[in-house]
Amino acid sequence: MAYNYYARFKSRDAYRYFYWLDDYLESFVDKETFLPIKYSLIQREKKQNVDDLQLFDTKKLQNYTWYKRVKEGSNRDEKKTVYIPYYLQDSFSALQFVRGLPLKKGDLYEFPVATRANSWILKLEVLGEETINVMDKDIKAIRIKAETHFPGVLQKSGDIIFWYSADEMRKLLKFQATKGSRWIPRHTEAMKDAVIVTGK
Numbered sequence: 766m767a768y769n770y771y772a773r774f775k776s777r778d779a780y781r782y783f784y785w786l787d788d789y790l791e792s793f794v795d796k797e798t799f800l801p802i803k804y805s806l807i808q809r810e811k812k813q814n815v816d817d818l819q820l821f822d823t824k825k826l827q828n829y830t831w832y833k834r835v836k837e838g839s840n841r842d843e844k845k846t847v848y849i850p851y852y853l854q855d856s857f858s859a860l861q862f863v864r865g866l867p868l869k870k871g872d873l874y875e876f877p878v879a880t881r882a883n884s885w886i887l888k889l890e891v892l893g894e895e896t897i898n899v900m901d902k903d904i905k906a907i908r909i910k911a912e913t914h915f916p917g918v919l920q921k922s923g924d925i926i927f928w929y930s931a932d933e934m935r936k937l938l939k940f941q942a943t944k945g946s947r948w949i950p951r952h953t954e955a956m957k958d959a960v961i962v963t964g965k
Contacts, residue, residue, distance in 0.1 A: 766796040770861050783881065786810040792858040798823070799862060801879075804855035812836060819855060826851070830882045845882040853877045859887055860927070864935035868907050870894070888912040894931050898940050905931040906938055 774788040787809045800823045808815035813836035820829040828849045834841045854862050859878050866874060874889040894909040906928040930936040938945040 767793045767797055767802055769793055770857060784811050790857050792855055794858045794861065801855040801858045804857060817881065820850055828879050828882060832881055847882045849875045849879055849884055853879050853884060856880045860937055862870070863889065863909070866927060868909070870928065897939060904938060907931050
């Protein structure tokens, strides 16, 4: 048995003349161990198409990856099998794994994450609780700072701030990525086990 999480990133119609995107992200996680089974990313954007598939064998501690990018002057098609550390998450299941942590103000967490056949340490700091507005609703949320190395949809661009609901569901509500001194907002609406993401 597995949990299935998915998200969609889609540009608003007003921005399609400048840069359009329609990306789909999905993870399957073992229900008993909460370790990843399968991760996939499909990016369809104005300047590139990307297909990223990762399969995890947590008994053999191996990650099977296939990555294909079609981009003018920079095409890639790679297949790799690499060893992975214990208790690893993929770059999307990691966001769901956080929901089960105590998340008390001042807490620090570190755990390994796999991205395109590379493993790295995700570092989190719980900054506290605050009220934020999402979809025209005021919601009490837990604010978390993450040091990330996500490629593709969540490119590394400094720290990322995540807000999770402060109730027992711990839904991912919103994130903001910094790029230098510029903030890039994204908002999320959680539906069952899925996270539907739309750009602002």
